[in-house]
Amino acid sequence: MLKQSDGLIKFKTNYIYVKKEELEKIYKHFSETKELNAFQLLRAALGGEYQGAKIALTEEVQALIDELTNFKEIPMPKGIVAELRPYQKRGYSWLYRNSRIGFGSVMADDMGLGKTLQVIAVIQKYKEDGLLGKQKVMVVAPTGLLSNWEAEMRKFAPSLTSKIYHGTNRKIDAADDFDVLITSYGVIRSDAKELKKRNWHSLIIDEAQNIKNSQTEQTKAIRTIPASNFIAMSGTPVENRLSELWSIMDYSNRGLLGSIKEFNDTYGNPIQLNNDFKIAEKLKKVTAPFLMRRLKTDKSIISDLPDKIEMDCFASLAKDQASLYEKTLQKAMQEIEGITLSDSKSLFVRQGLVLQMILALKQICNHPTQFLKNKAMDASLSGKMELLFDKLDSIADSNEKVLIFSQFTEMGGLLKHFIAERYKEEPLFYHGGSALKQRNEMVHNFQNNRADKIFILSLKAAGTGLNLTAANHVIHYDLWWNPAVEAQATDRAYRIGQKSNVMVHRFIVKNTFEERINEMIQQKKNLAEMTVATGENWIGNLSNTELKNIFSMT
Incomplete structure (x- = not known):
């Protein structure tokens, strides 16, 4: 057919036009004798198709797939001092079953559903099975959560011994007797050579979005640590793009989803570029046995968690604040419009100027002093501060507690000053510079x-991992424009243990870019229940006219 055809092929009673290069591609595909590897076969069996063609499974293979996709509940370990909810027992059983048949797991339950307790239960089970004699468990978590892990183990599994491996004087002595070593991502980066010499039964990474970029030194260091089993924990396995899911899945089951190129060709590009829901469903089928995700909003999972009520709260710019916003915008737009897009370098410079403008206008919307650095400590200069005081007055009157999130440590310092000045009491302030x-x-x-x-x-510093259920109000003073990051912060309060409705107040300055970008982000929030959210970089590619429409005051 390839030799004789000149583009027109007769098939039954019809003629079809096919390009020669397409025929060559088809010929090459059917003439290849390369056998599929084990993971390619597994992906095909789980997805029910291979390269778009439906496949039939023998009874024996179907039985194996059924065993993988269904699991029996495992009795709880005797040393666990807690009553797990039914969905948590299923999660524990699933983690244990996967480890026993040689697979890793991604525990991706919604934030606040108790991932830590489920994982501690499985570690306790390992100990009771006699698996932690010569081999140990290593837990890697953000620095702020190390003490939290130690405290949770002491509370829920008192017979487990743990050691925090962190700080300048850290060392593991021969006499050290521990079941679980708790350390941070930063320590792994510097001590990987030493730690990989030890014998690990399980490597567990908490807030696994820390390895979402497969090319960073941190991710590479984590992947050098050998273990018999790998568990990743993350309430947001995808924040920006599907390659993050690949990185986390490939950590827990090396090679399961193929190479990053293979993954992007098969799943990433069709889902992200074409919104292909059929491919998204196929990806969910292929990952289902190895990734567990339950949502708090699903009342069949947990019915006793109160409601979360989200509201957009609008502030207006104060008079001088509006003037500063307008002047800064005009100056920035003059620079941006002055760039001629002739090559990639000029495009890069333009994107940088747009992001600089966003930063400046965000700071002005927060409080002019954050942008001007002039130490003018007057709360009334900012419309957002006025809105904050209104909210705090009513929260204080109700004798309730509140979390206030800002992406800027400097703004946090200003908030601390203004709140202390008004209410005559200094609020708590948790930031990256705070000691453990x-x-x-x-x-x-x-x-x-x-x-x-x-x-x-x-x-x-505080957007992940912390348990702050004493608060029933969450204020996002400035928005990150990434729904996954925002949800993580909100869920410091909206989690198991919360007894009241959680009120989420999202602060937005009316008639500014904050309002318009928020509308755009809310419109493109979900894709097949996978959070493929966006940060701010895409704004750098907008045209000058689009920028003016978004950023100008109306």
Whole structure:
């Protein structure tokens, strides 16, 4: 056919036009004798098709697939001092079953559903099975969560021994007797050579979005640690693009989804570029036995969690604030419009200027002092501060507690000053510069002291892992424009243990770019229940006219 055809082929009673290169591609595909590897066969069996063609499974293979996709409940380990909810027992059983048949797991339950307890239960089971004699478990978590892991183990599995491996004087002595070593991503980056010499039964990574970029030194260091089993924990396995899911899945089951190129060709590009829901469903089928995700909003999972009520709260710019916004915008747009897009370098420079403008206008919307650095400590200069005081007044009147998130540590400092000045009490402020001991004390005080009602938190330092259920209000003072990051922060309060409705207040300055970008982000929030959210970089590619429409005051 390839030799004789000149583009027109007779098939039955019809003629079909096919390009020669397409015929060559088809010929090459059917003439290849390369056998599929084990993971390619597994993907085909789970997805029910191979390269678009439906496949039939023998009874024996179907039985194996059924065993993989269904699992029996495993009796709880005797050493667990907690009553797990039914969905948590299923999660524990699933983790244990996967490890026993040689597979890793991605525990991707919604934030606040108790991933840590489910994983601690499976570690306890390993110990009771006698698996932690010569081999140990290593847990890797963000620095702020190390003490949390130690405390949770002591609370729920008192017979498990643990050691925090962190700080300048860290070392593991021959006499050290522990079941679980708890360390941070930063330590792994510097100590991977030493740690990979030890014998690990399980490597467990918490807040696994820390390895979402497969090319970073941190991710590469994690992947050098050998273990018999790998568990990844993340409430947001995808924040920006599907390659993040590949990185986390490939950590837990190496090669399951093929190479990153193979993954993007098969799943990533069709889903992200074409919104192909059929391919998205196929990806869910292929990953289902190895990734478990339950949502708090599903009442069949957990019926006793109160409602989360989200509301957009609009502020207006103060008079001088509006003038500064307009002047800064005009100056930035002059620079942006002055660039001639002749090559990739000029495009890069333009994108940089747009992102600089976003940063400047965000700071002005927060408070002019954050942008001007002029130390003018007057709360009334910002419309957002006025809105904040209105909210805090009513929260204080109701004797309730509140978390206030900002992505800027500097703004957190200003908030602390203005709140202390108005209410005559200094609020707690959790940020990247806080020492580990201070962080733990602040969390404890907020959860247990009636007097500590206001907790300011840096989004980056405190957006994940912390349990702050004493709050039933969450204020996002400035928005990150990534729904997954915002949800993570909100879920410091909206999680198991919360007894009240959680009110989420999203602060937006009316008639500015904040309002228009928020509308755009809300419109493109979900794709086949996978969070393929966006940050701010895409704004750098908008035309000058589009930029003016978004950023100008109306």
